[in-house]
Amino acid sequence: MSTPQESLVADFDERGFFRRLSAFDWVWALAFLAGTIYASVEFAPWMDRYEQGILYLSWATLVGVGWMWKQARLFSIIVAVVTLFSLSRYPDLAAGQSDFFLNYLLSSQAAIMWMCALFLAATPVYFAGLLLRAPFLERVGTALTWLASGAGLVGLLVRWWESYLIAPEVGRIPVTNLYEVFVLFAFTTGLIYLYYEFRYKTRAMGGFVGLIICASIGFLLWYHFAQGAHEIEPLIPALQSWWMKIHVPTNFVAYGAFAIAGMVGVAYVVQARNPEAWKRRGLPSAEVMDDLMYKNIALGFAFFTIATILGALWAAEAWGGYWSWDPKETWSLITWLNYAAWLHLRFTKGWRGVPMAWWAIIGVAVVTFTFLGVNIFLSGLHSYGEL
Amino acid sequence: MASVPQDIDAPRRQRRSRGNVSILLNFLGSMNLAITLLVAVAIASVIGTVVQQNQPYEDYLSKFGPFWFPIFDKLALYDVYSATWFLGILGFLLVSVSVCLTRQTPGMLREMGKFREHQQERSLRAFTNHREWQTRLAPDEVEAVAARALKYNGLRMRRKDHGDAILLAGMAGSSNRIGYILTHLAIVVICIGGLLDGNLMLKYREWTGDLTLETRNIPVSQIGEESRIPPGRSSFRGMVNIPEGGGARVVFLPLRDGYIVQELPFRIEVEEFRVEHWDTGEPSLFESDLIVTGDNIDEPIHHTLRVNHPLIIDGYAIYQSSFGDGGSMLSLRGWSLLGDGADPLDIEQRVSDREEIEIAGNSLILELTEFETFNTRRVPGVESREMEELGPSFEYRLRGADGSAREFHNYMRSVEIDGRRFFLSGMRTAPQEPFRYLHIPADANDRPDTFFMFNDILSSEERLRDASERGAAVAMQEFGLNQEELVPQVAATGRELVRQLLDEGFGAVMTDLEARMASQGEEGAQQSLVMFSRLVLERTLWEAFSDALRAAGDDPDRELGESDQMFFQDALSTIPALAEYGVPLFLELDSYNHRQATGLQIARAPGANIVYLGCALLVAGILLLFYVSHRRIWCWIRRDGERTMLLVAGSNQRDPLTFERKFAELGEEFDTRLRAAESESHKSRQPPGDA
Numbered sequence A: 001m002s003t004p005q006e007s008l009v010a011d012f013d014e015r016g017f018f019r020r021l022s023a024f025d026w027v028w029a030l031a032f033l034a035g036t037i038y039a040s041v042e043f044a045p046w047m048d049r050y051e052q053g054i055l056y057l058s059w060a061t062l063v064g065v066g067w068m069w070k071q072a073r074l075f076s077i078i079v080a081v082v083t084l085f086s087l088s089r090y091p092d093l094a095a096g097q098s099d100f101f102l103n104y105l106l107s108s109q110a111a112i113m114w115m116c117a118l119f120l121a122a123t124p125v126y127f128a129g130l131l132l133r134a135p136f137l138e139r140v141g142t143a144l145t146w147l148a149s150g151a152g153l154v155g156l157l158v159r160w161w162e163s164y165l166i167a168p169e170v171g172r173i174p175v176t177n178l179y180e181v182f183v184l185f186a187f188t189t190g191l192i193y194l195y196y197e198f199r200y201k202t203r204a205m206g207g208f209v210g211l212i213i214c215a216s217i218g219f220l221l222w223y224h225f226a227q228g229a230h231e232i233e234p235l236i237p238a239l240q241s242w243w244m245k246i247h248v249p250t251n252f253v254a255y256g257a258f259a260i261a262g263m264v265g266v267a268y269v270v271q272a273r274n275p276e277a278w279k280r281r282g283l284p285s286a287e288v289m290d291d292l293m294y295k296n297i298a299l300g301f302a303f304f305t306i307a308t309i310l311g312a313l314w315a316a317e318a319w320g321g322y323w324s325w326d327p328k329e330t331w332s333l334i335t336w337l338n339y340a341a342w343l344h345l346r347f348t349k350g351w352r353g354v355p356m357a358w359w360a361i362i363g364v365a366v367v368t369f370t371f372l373g374v375n376i377f378l379s380g381l382h383s384y385g386e387l
Numbered sequence B: 001m002a003s004v005p006q007d008i009d010a011p012r013r014q015r016r017s018r019g020n021v022s023i024l025l026n027f028l029g030s031m032n033l034a035i036t037l038l039v040a041v042a043i044a045s046v047i048g049t050v051v052q053q054n055q056p057y058e059d060y061l062s063k064f065g066p067f068w069f070p071i072f073d074k075l076a077l078y079d080v081y082s083a084t085w086f087l088g089i090l091g092f093l094l095v096s097v098s099v100c101l102t103r104q105t106p107g108m109l110r111e112m113g114k115f116r117e118h119q120q121e122r123s124l125r126a127f128t129n130h131r132e133w134q135t136r137l138a139p140d141e142v143e144a145v146a147a148r149a150l151k152y153n154g155l156r157m158r159r160k161d162h163g164d165a166i167l168l169a170g171m172a173g174s175s176n177r178i179g180y181i182l183t184h185l186a187i188v189v190i191c192i193g194g195l196l197d198g199n200l201m202l203k204y205r206e207w208t209g210d211l212t213l214e215t216r217n218i219p220v221s222q223i224g225e226e227s228r229i230p231p232g233r234s235s236f237r238g239m240v241n242i243p244e245g246g247g248a249r250v251v252f253l254p255l256r257d258g259y260i261v262q263e264l265p266f267r268i269e270v271e272e273f274r275v276e277h278w279d280t281g282e283p284s285l286f287e288s289d290l291i292v293t294g295d296n297i298d299e300p301i302h303h304t305l306r307v308n309h310p311l312i313i314d315g316y317a318i319y320q321s322s323f324g325d326g327g328s329m330l331s332l333r334g335w336s337l338l339g340d341g342a343d344p345l346d347i348e349q350r351v352s353d354r355e356e357i358e359i360a361g362n363s364l365i366l367e368l369t370e371f372e373t374f375n376t377r378r379v380p381g382v383e384s385r386e387m388e389e390l391g392p393s394f395e396y397r398l399r400g401a402d403g404s405a406r407e408f409h410n411y412m413r414s415v416e417i418d419g420r421r422f423f424l425s426g427m428r429t430a431p432q433e434p435f436r437y438l439h440i441p442a443d444a445n446d447r448p449d450t451f452f453m454f455n456d457i458l459s460s461e462e463r464l465r466d467a468s469e470r471g472a473a474v475a476m477q478e479f480g481l482n483q484e485e486l487v488p489q490v491a492a493t494g495r496e497l498v499r500q501l502l503d504e505g506f507g508a509v510m511t512d513l514e515a516r517m518a519s520q521g522e523e524g525a526q527q528s529l530v531m532f533s534r535l536v537l538e539r540t541l542w543e544a545f546s547d548a549l550r551a552a553g554d555d556p557d558r559e560l561g562e563s564d565q566m567f568f569q570d571a572l573s574t575i576p577a578l579a580e581y582g583v584p585l586f587l588e589l590d591s592y593n594h595r596q597a598t599g600l601q602i603a604r605a606p607g608a609n610i611v612y613l614g615c616a617l618l619v620a621g622i623l624l625l626f627y628v629s630h631r632r633i634w635c636w637i638r639r640d641g642e643r644t645m646l647l648v649a650g651s652n653q654r655d656p657l658t659f660e661r662k663f664a665e666l667g668e669e670f671d672t673r674l675r676a677a678e679s680e681s682h683k684s685r686q687p688p689g690d691a
């Protein structure tokens, strides 16, 4: 053997996590740090110390995600560059109509419409890839999902800017009404899905997850065209709080993960009717899907717990009590208990299989009610997002 | 999946003899009970969101009817979350978790320190995840490699010499077990904190007769000692509305259909309450200027309280919670709808006061319930999506002698609909109904006067006489009839037609006329008679309208245009609707002196910090539980003739699939490491340059 022994040792990389990071990892993290510092100084007049804290926390979160999931780095760079480009052409609201790029691509409206179109395209492409056993189509599905998620994120970031263009005191993070959180839901679900696609090395779930994203996009489009919900409206006093910035996004990570778990549940049920045929098409085995379902419910449960606690802390400050049994709060508790029961059965009784998949699907119905139904059917203190 | 070897990982169930106590404990700590309770709490919570909680009892009564109302009341469905049965389920849950926790914790803690270095080769081979190597390396060299690999993978390690073999037992992620403990401990801690802050103490004191619920709406000074709680250390959460310029030393703790008064160790005065609005009309700011004084407060505290920014004084937290009217003084003009020609009443009344008023010998109780200066909304009853600022509005009830009441919602200013202006007055007979709006056309001066004058004239035989005679004369002239003596007769017919028009509508008048004329002569004559009658009606109405204009201070001889024509039409269609209005009185808001009240929520929550601690435990616990995997790796190293045998086995309870992958990676790692070590040792045994 002519291979020098050193290389055999070197074959096994014994360095720790940080030492294994590449120069690019560091440059990327530092570049975003620089951007964060710039933003924290430049926009200081509009932020209190909590908001400054949240800004740096977001940076740390981004870096953590990017270091563990390398694709997130490129994604973040592209989103940042595109957003900055959009902002540079956006000195006032009128530019949104007159500037070619803004009008057709990068104003928040245009970007959100692109997100809708791309998600609507990604789903059938994924399904075609699965049914025709065409890996190429599935890769196209992945590309479309990345683009759609990027468009959605850019859309919200630009919308943030637009709210300040209306008037500085109107400016606020765009996660404050149903329209905005539907956009948030669509692309967070897309991104969480992409992460698991990468982790589990299977694109077969894309179409299934796409279904729920498309459903939310259907609602979004209806809400936009029939209700004119895309207008940026200023905030009522109860929502003028920095808690908003952490409470809502945390919640939507949870909702996204629960939604994915439910859709994997659908795939699971579909597969269980004819395992052989579906396996040949490339659907992962029942065990893998079960695992995926569990991972998403666990992720969702963790984030949902945190989000609910953040909500309680906020309520303590805004309503004078951390728990008021307001319908939204109560339904959060119901959702939480539902998944806690699911997890217990899995942990301690070792339940698996179709019933648990159905349960995950029902879980999505419960989540949907918490997220949407409560606003429509029940009245309470959560005043945003009435239809 | 490897179920057998994993079982050794589970804590040993207690082997004590099965007495009654242990059967009970087993039941309480059982998973089935826990799941049942989780689902029970969830379902009970649903009920509380479907039935709106803590509404006034009359609302429930009218919603559920006299049969269900008391049944639901008995089941405490109007306040589910402090119902005994609900707290009972929660208590059960708490017991269940506590039992589970006390039963499992010792085993788990013991388990965390155990490396299981007594495993034998045979049992290791029984693991799903195991792999074996034969190498030329010496046992101690293999051991070094294995130790390094385990360490690199973050496992703590124990070494045991089994005589013919060496066992390295590695373990990582035992904090996963702490996660289990923290999670469940957190549930207990949160429930305890929550109970401390709940109103259990209040209910207990009510139950023992120590406190009595006050259900009457009376001034604080008249509320007896038995319904008061002096300032203390206990928790509470109450509300108080304080008008501008007023103050309060108490808050009200709502309970079922009454309340308890909680006294405060300080007094809060409200200097001013402000609402600011965005251009869209949505509120942008609520704030109150407060002055707080008290025995333990040296300097009066001046503070501006805002939503989301509570003021904390000595453990009491004060929140800007709501606002309302603090007794604005309204100057009202009461228009009689009876057609009695009475002058409008002048009424001065405070919002939330009730006073008796006299109309045509009947007395009514006027209860002013609400007043708002801003109303940004869609024009009621109009299909339009545009929000508009409709200006001040007020609500009131008019209660008859029999106690029945109608509610009204009137706007101060006229509102534009289809290019015309109307004064809107909403009426409903029950609180759960929507308001139905009467459209009173505004006259050329943007006033309702002309309409009421017009109504007055049309409704009274007396006042209509003059107009009807003029109308009859004009009509006859236009028709070419010059018989003066017939004027009174024609005028009487005109008045009759007007009455019929107001009672039955224009269509009825025409069909009736045609029917009546049918008996009279040939067809041509019939038609001209109908036309003549119609002309008389129109002219009479128009003359009455001119009188109304004059009475309202307008000039009837000015050129009357299209807008007057419109007004005339609108008035004629509104007058018949007055019959359904139900009361002979329309209240117009003339001017007001606005006085607001701020709604403060005041709470003491000594349990809050316990709850927050519990939340922190919960988050930490869940993260440990989900994201730290508890795994064990054993390396069994035995000399096997010339060679050395390495057996690596591993287990992980919670995440078998991921672990399988991880274990495969570990196998590859061992491959690489062993190969590297082999060539290393080969090199060191051979003289250099011999490769």
Ligand code: HEM
Binding pocket: A340, A343, A344, A347, A348, B028, B029, B030, B031, B034, B037, B038, B093, B096, B097, B100, B103, B104, B180, B183, B184, B187, B622, B625
């Ligand atoms: C909300 C109220 C909860 C109740 C009433 C409850 C109750 C229980 C009970 C009775 C057990 C069985 C203990 C035994 O076998 O003796 C158990 C086990 C367990 N619970 Fe919970 N639990 C609750 C919340 C949670 C939460 C929020 C989590 C977090 C995800 C959790 C995670 C677990 C785990 C992992 C086990 C299995 C422990 C093991 O066997 O290794 N529990 N729980």
